[in-house]
Amino acid sequence: MPRVTVENVAEHVRLLAGLGAGGRLVYETVLTRTIEPELHMVLGTPAFVEGIAAGDQIRVRAGGGFEVVRRGGNICLLVVPKTPPEPDDLAPLRDAFEELGGITELPPDRRFIVITVPAAAGFGAVEAAIDNWAGPRGHHWEYGNIYDTDGAPLNWW
Structure with a gap:
């Protein structure tokens, strides 16, 4: 049986996309691969979360914020x-x-x-x-x- 580790699990993360109507926070669910806890590689380019594309590595923060750790090109x-x-x-x-x-x-x-x-x-x-x-x-x-x-x-x- 293959061993599943945190490094090879694909998952969806909820990222903050900005403010919507009435000042409400808007989120987008983005497919990623977990590299380590809180560090993810973006597998699918989001439509509304600005600043990232597929291949980027991001560190996800509480509340859906993130920082780009490494660009995927x-x-x-x-x-x-x-x-x-x-x-x-x-x-x-x-x-x-x-x-x-x-x-x-x-x-x-x-x-x-x-x-x-x-x-x-x-x-x-x-x-x-x-x-x-x-x-x-x-x-x-x-x-x-x-x-x-x-x-x-x-x-x-």
Whole structure:
């Protein structure tokens, strides 16, 4: 029987995403792999928790706060479409980001799209891929882990 240790257990952690309507705290559940107690590797890029992407190692604090211990090298993009796209509408976007080594995810409710792409692909290539798809459709997109809360670049790449 394989031995299960804390280092190889995948689990969901609840991270603070910010403030919602009426000043209520908003959380997002993120899939991680436990490295040691409180230290987790992010396995799935979150949509609403800013500052992290898949591959990052984070130390989770009480109340859902966290600090990034080590970057995994991936850029996160969040696309908020004007209208929910059909899965077939995403084929050009998926193809463009697959060429860059990235992953494009559309949840069942189709309210947003999360893209995870290696920073090594380069910002020019990333922005060209997203602008070519989102621009003509009028969709809004933004980086999820490139700027701090004041809008200054994090410069981790």
